[in-house]
Amino acid sequence: MILTLHRYWSERGCLILQPYDMEMGAGTFHTATTLRALGPDPWSAAFVQPCRRPTDGRYGENPNRLQHYYQYQVILKPSPPDLQQLYLGSLEAIGVDTRLHDIRFVEDDWESPTLGAWGLGWEVWCDGMEVTQFTYFQQMGGFDCRPVSGELTYGLERLATYIQDKDSVYDLAFNGAGVTYGDVFLENERQMSKWNFEVADTDALFDLFRKAEAEARNCLDANLPIPAYEQAVKASHSFNLLQARGVISVAERQAYIGRVRDLAKGACAAWMEKNGWAA
């Protein structure tokens, strides 16, 4: 499936990139999306990104909710006029019969408070399941996107359940020779859910958050937007873990999000400035 998507998007002019080697909540956090969505230069890329969402862990007991899963991410800048058709073509390419399944574009305004970013678009439903997030970025790091990028984020496991006609992601055939997704990942989900929700050392996490925040400032002072951005991503993940541990109160939550956003915005601003782009 991944190979088919790589071929499909490569033929349509996308660079094929590799995952970012850091824990992140979504493919959008990859610098090939965030930083490249800024400024006037055209950019087209496709890549797989493993995602970690500690609060979505279900100890391996939910058929399609996991704390670790894979997104396939496509970013096209500026957004081409036939982006919806291109997207539907990619579904056909991986084997979704659009005459037999019900594909719909359901309003979903995307917003990432931690990235200071928002866009309009849809969640794409296949027979009622959200299989893709489809977004036209309007702002990133607090800056207007000029031009606007189109972003497609496929949920690979969920799409695969359709193509293989399985009820649960854990039943997916991994290699067609008897190994399932569950064989590979079920124990990870169980242990990681346990750690995320029950075990992770919260004092250490608070400490990691503060250190990442301090280091990001340090990088910004040295005019290094990319390392600064990486530290913002680290802070974001520590925050997500703290959320899963349930130690951040409702009132504090906004404050923490604001702190991560300040870092991300700072990195984006420095990136803009370094490239000589006006806000």
Add this chain to the structure above:
Amino acid sequence: MSDFLLELRSEEIPARMQDRARDDLARLFAAEIARAGLTAGEVVTYATPRRLALIARDLPHETAAVETEVKGPRASAPPQALEGFLRKTGLTREQLIERDGVLFAFTRTPGRATADVLADAIPAIFRAFPWPKSMRWGELSVSPESPRWVRPLSGVVAMFGTDVVPCTVAGVPAGAATLGHRFHHPGPVTLAGASDYVEKLRATHVIVNQDERRALIRTRAAALAADAGLTLVEDEGLVAENAGLTEWPVPLMGRFDPDYLSVPPEVIQLTARVNQKYFVARDAGGALANAFICVANIDAPDGGAKIADGNRKVLAARLSDARFFYDTDLKVPLDTQAEKLDRIVFHEKLGSVADKVARVAKLAEWLATENIVPNCDPALARRAAELCKADLVTGMVGEFPELQGVMGGYYAAAQNEDPQVAEAIRDHYKPVGQGDEVPTAPVTVAVSLADKLDSIYAFFRAAEKPSGSRDPFALRRSALGIISITIKNDLRFSLYSVTNYLDSILTPPVDPARDVYGADLAQEDLDFFLADRLKVQQREAGVRHDLIDAVFALGGEDDLVRLLARVRALQSFVGTDDGANLLTGYRRAANILKKEGYEPSDAQLASHAPEPAEAALAAALDAAEPAAADAVTREAFEEAMAALARLRAPVDRFFEEVTVNDADRDKRSARLALLARVRDAVHRVADFSRIVG
């Protein structure tokens, strides 16, 4: 005359925006053509997820020609004046017409072709369109002046009669071709104009008329349920939303694993509706069935079997998640959850939700102990109040905030709380609005009342009163709740005693440095606020607001039930002949007293020989005053009114036979004193000066 067709095609328009978009399109179009002096016959608008369309019938082909006459200089004026006028009008001397020695220029602006008017109107409508949220897209979005639309605009059909109206919107030229259903008919469809728009699109699996799609979903969903021996849970919001998500709606029924029915039905229904936009159904016994109805946008060759099955899987995953939250929540006692409430800020000046819960628990117990809420076990009231907000920190309420209270009720029942406690936790938010069910179970009444009284008083005490349209803490709704519960259950209490008690338990106490308000003023304001809400609440019941004022203005009436009983007695009294006449007499008396600047004093009681009418009135007052006072004490307000009614004849006779403004000072004083007695007697029941009409 020809018909005009406009279709603005775009990527999927959010369902919730489509109705307003149709209205806005009709309004902007009417304004544009009106500016050109055109009017259309019938105008209809359509919206689907992918198009917004308008058909205007019977537009003339041209706007009317306009003739204007401009007065120029006199024929005898100097040549410079004439030259100036010719320059201004662009005419020659020969083209001017002379009338009575004055030159006139006639200009005739010929009518404009309607097609030209439309070609200007379409881009103007596009630019002025007030989408609640709009976006930029594609290459044009490099520019700060980028066009904006709800989603990227993909095509424009603009036809007047059978001709294309030449114009370009957001870089897209208008044409005669549209697109049919995305999957059923991927190719272009060439239109002849407004005449074949609806039917030609229908042939490509697009029902452009939203009302038709809605009707189809409504009837088909009901029929699917009925065929399975079930009854559809009707939901017009879902009908409209699904119609806004489909061009060719195909309702399909599916079943989910009945094991999930162990999850509370409210949760299943909400999951199906909010997350998946599915309808649900009930069985013959009224219980939620393990069935759902989804609305697909495609007529699949397998009759929708795969689609229904796919949707079943998604719902199963959602319900599995709901059950995960439910099971996880069930493992944590509500008392443990309640301890976490100290992490949730209620209001920066009013502490945490845990602080609020502590106050509500004390007040609920007090309301029961004081017998303000009769037949209520104080310990149960306290227990229910202590747990009433605990579900706010549960996983399920985190996921579905609408289920606050409901989930707490389930969790309380599951940990074997007294059924009255579970019921109180479930229903203590009620009534949520006018028309919502008002609690009557004593423990529920105590908790619900305590919760609302605490909210209002605490916010008033912190000087956070609602003003104008600002009511961020929904205190007006709380006030209505207090009134409804009090009246429905005939609860007798003095508001002052309640607020005094609340002030004594206020934790955290009001910071003296910020106590701009003080307890007395808070109580007084609260009293006025409640009287105001009472007027609103009673308006529907036909109770006159001026009569509420009349009773309220007496002061000291802080018992809502008694206040309302007085108002009702007053209302029926002023409707009678006696009442109306007494009101007239009262007003006359009050006017005279005001005009004379009457001040009561002991000196004026010097004796004079009263006239018979005076004596009769005095005698009537002697009888009526104690009777009315006694009746008021016994809360027999009808009787109090009847006692006053007996004053009517003597008052009328007094005004007929006696001149108040007598030359004799003593007589005058005595008569004024008599009128003052009349006024005061009436005021024992209500302040008649507040009565309007």
